[in-house]
Amino acid sequence: xxxxxxxxxxxxxxxEARTGLAGAITPVATHAVPRRTxxxxxxxxxxxxxxxxxxIATGICxxxxxxxxxxxxxxxxxxxxxxxxxxxxxxxxxxxxxNAMVAVMTLHIxxxxxxxxxxxxxxxxxIAGVFMLLCTLGMAFTGQILRWDQDAYWGLGIGxxxxxxxxxxxxxxxxxxxxxxxIAGRTLSRFFALHVFVIPxxxxxxxxxxxxxxxxxxVNEWPMPGRLVNxxxxxxxxEADVQRDGVPxxxxxxxxxxxxxxxxxxxxxxxxxxxxxxxxxxVPDPTITDAAPRPDFYxxxxxxxxxxxxxxxxxxxxxxxMPVAIMILFAVPLLxxxxxxxxxxRPVAVLSALLIxxxxxxxxxxxxxxxxxxxxxxxxxxxxxxxxxxxxxxxxLQGAIVVQSKQCRNCHSLGxxxxxxxxxxxxxxxxxxxxxxxxxxxxxxxxxxxYGKNLTPAEVNALVAFLQTLRPANQPPARTPVAMRPPxxxx
Amino acid sequence: MGASxxxxxxxxxxxxxxxxLFGPVRxxxxxxxIKLGEVARFPEGQTRLATYENPFRVAWDGPTAKIACWxxxxxxEQFQVFxxxxxxxxxxxxxxxxxxxxxxxxxxxxxxxxxxxxxxxxPRGLFEYEYEVRNGQLWVRGxxxxxxxxxx
Numbered sequence: 082x083x084x085x086x087x088x089x090x091x092x093x094x095x096x097e098a099r100t101g102l103a104g105a106i107t108p109v110a111t112h113a114v115p116r117r118t119x120x121x122x123x124x125x126x127x128x129x130x131x132x133x134x135x136x137i138a139t140g141i142c143x144x145x146x147x148x149x150x151x152x153x154x155x156x157x158x159x160x161x162x163x164x165x166x167x168x169x170x171x172x173x174x175x176x177x178x179x180n181a182m183v184a185v186m187t188l189h190i191x192x193x194x195x196x197x198x199x200x201x202x203x204x205x206x207x208i209a210g211v212f213m214l215l216c217t218l219g220m221a222f223t224g225q226i227l228r229w230d231q232d233a234y235w236g237l238g239i240g241x242x243x244x245x246x247x248x249x250x251x252x253x254x255x256x257x258x259x260x261x262x263x264i265a266g267r268t269l270s271r272f273f274a275l276h277v278f279v280i281p282x283x284x285x286x287x288x289x290x291x292x293x294x295x296x297x298x299x300v301n302e303w304p305m306p307g308r309l310v311n312x313x314x315x316x317x318x319x320e321a322d323v324q325r326d327g328v329p330x331x332x333x334x335x336x337x338x339x340x341x342x343x344x345x346x347x348x349x350x351x352x353x354x355x356x357x358x359x360x361x362x363x364v365p366d367p368t369i370t371d372a373a374p375r376p377d378f379y380x381x382x383x384x385x386x387x388x389x390x391x392x393x394x395x396x397x398x399x400x401x402x403m404p405v406a407i408m409i410l411f412a413v414p415l416l417x418x419x420x421x422x423x424x425x426x427r428p429v430a431v432l433s434a435l436l437i438x439x440x441x442x443x444x445x446x447x448x449x450x451x452x453x454x455x456x457x458x459x460x461x462x463x464x465x466x467x468x469x470x471x472x473x474x475x476x477x478l479q480g481a482i483v484v485q486s487k488q489c490r491n492c493h494s495l496g497x498x499x500x501x502x503x504x505x506x507x508x509x510x511x512x513x514x515x516x517x518x519x520x521x522x523x524x525x526x527x528x529x530x531x532y533g534k535n536l537t538p539a540e541v542n543a544l545v546a547f548l549q550t551l552r553p554a555n556q557p558p559a560r561t562p563v564a565m566r567p568p569x570x571x572x
Numbered sequence: 573m574g575a576s577x578x579x580x581x582x583x584x585x586x587x588x589x590x591x592x593l594f595g596p597v598r599x600x601x602x603x604x605x606i607k608l609g610e611v612a613r614f615p616e617g618q619t620r621l622a623t624y625e626n627p628f629r630v631a632w633d634g635p636t637a638k639i640a641c642w643x644x645x646x647x648x649e650q651f652q653v654f655x656x657x658x659x660x661x662x663x664x665x666x667x668x669x670x671x672x673x674x675x676x677x678x679x680x681x682x683x684x685x686x687x688x689x690x691x692x693x694x695p696r697g698l699f700e701y702e703y704e705v706r707n708g709q710l711w712v713r714g715x716x717x718x719x720x721x722x723x724x
Contacts, residue, residue, distance in 0.1 A: 152634025251721030
């Protein structure tokens, strides 16, 4: 045993004498960091990097089998899922790893923001970080295109439709993006090149810059209320603090980073083992028109926004609002480079972060439910509730058939089943009178199509007769409002 | 001298790279007449799905070489041919024969049978192909992804 150790030591000595790597790395690894930064709050950055390395490793593995050709990509994914040893598992790890990377990166950004770490002299670290965020989202979008299923095809359609809204250059953008006149083979090749060469290359370079800046400027100290950042004094004060009360990064602070790295990887492996890979969902054949495309979760909030914004604001929000929001994100350290770092003294910053989180998660939750989407198979898949047909007259039953067959329930629910685009029809008779029902059906309005040309008078008559039965027994039907009298004047 | 030679080399190398990346832009002029099939396949007063092969396909397009459109036969030789792509963000709209509406599964855009916007977020009606009837065959002019910047 001592012999082996001695032999290893002499090999290491031989290498070190020639490369000098250990001599160069050791002082970097053991540099002193502020004592309180050896904290669980400071692990998210290294955890994101760990996940990025996992993505590279699994991504290279997948690229060994995946065929980036529009006619065979789908089959190669099925081969990965069904035949390749560990193929399905590695696809799952890559998918869950990407989710985890976006999630942990978000935690990192929040921590850095709330701890004021972007302030002087670390402005460039933040700016490089925002570029890394954009690259990661770019990886997420291009990655879901490589899945080359129906979601990928129509996701490209959505991307192209957004690009097309740019004034003057819209058409050019669409063609550069698609690599041709339409979504097809050349499009997939472009996105493959982006996903495996262009964006990862940028991300690796940016990661190098980001880590270099962290080493050069030091880990952000634990923010103390009342301890303001001042350009003249900050650096000397930081150095003095680290000299007086620092701990070496290796082996002290790095312990928690290693625990966090292990935990995120184990979580990704567990998710991959339990939930498996995502898709591919359906051959990307655009003649299959019963596709209902949905984006992966990172873009669900954008998807929801596009349904909920007033239509006339959409182009402005996409082409002006989003770039401005990204510019503001870049400009955060330039807008507030000095002053308080502690979240306890930065109520506007804390509230802004909470507000953004709340908006994004609410929109994403709405994106999952997508109440604005018609239930496309309602007329064939949903039964009319029995209670609504019992004891009804033949005319009313005819109306129930109209509700069913004319796709009313694509947008209106009955007995809790059906679309949520329009109001539920249970109890509609307590809200609308016969005349109002007829008007609404014939003329539409309030985001409902007009059915005047699509229903015969007999069908309208039956439909309205049925709708008038839809009210709880203990509630009166709607009545034509009587004109309000002016209130009696107080004497 | 050295710097200007390098700059010249960079420009000469850069021109073909930029030209290559933007190559697809020139393809815009490309629209072709495509045969959709016999007129008799489309009953009068009805709307049917028709499919064709992208005229600008490459050998490795696979299933994405296929394109679908909705054909509405209004009268004898009078047609309306709609792109399946919703005018809002390009999702595939579906035809509902009973209510005579097109509905989009993504954000709930709805169109009447003549393609005009009925409700929801679309900023316009469905994209419509130019068509011709030649010797009992229905032809349309297409080959581009319809968007607000470049309708079919």
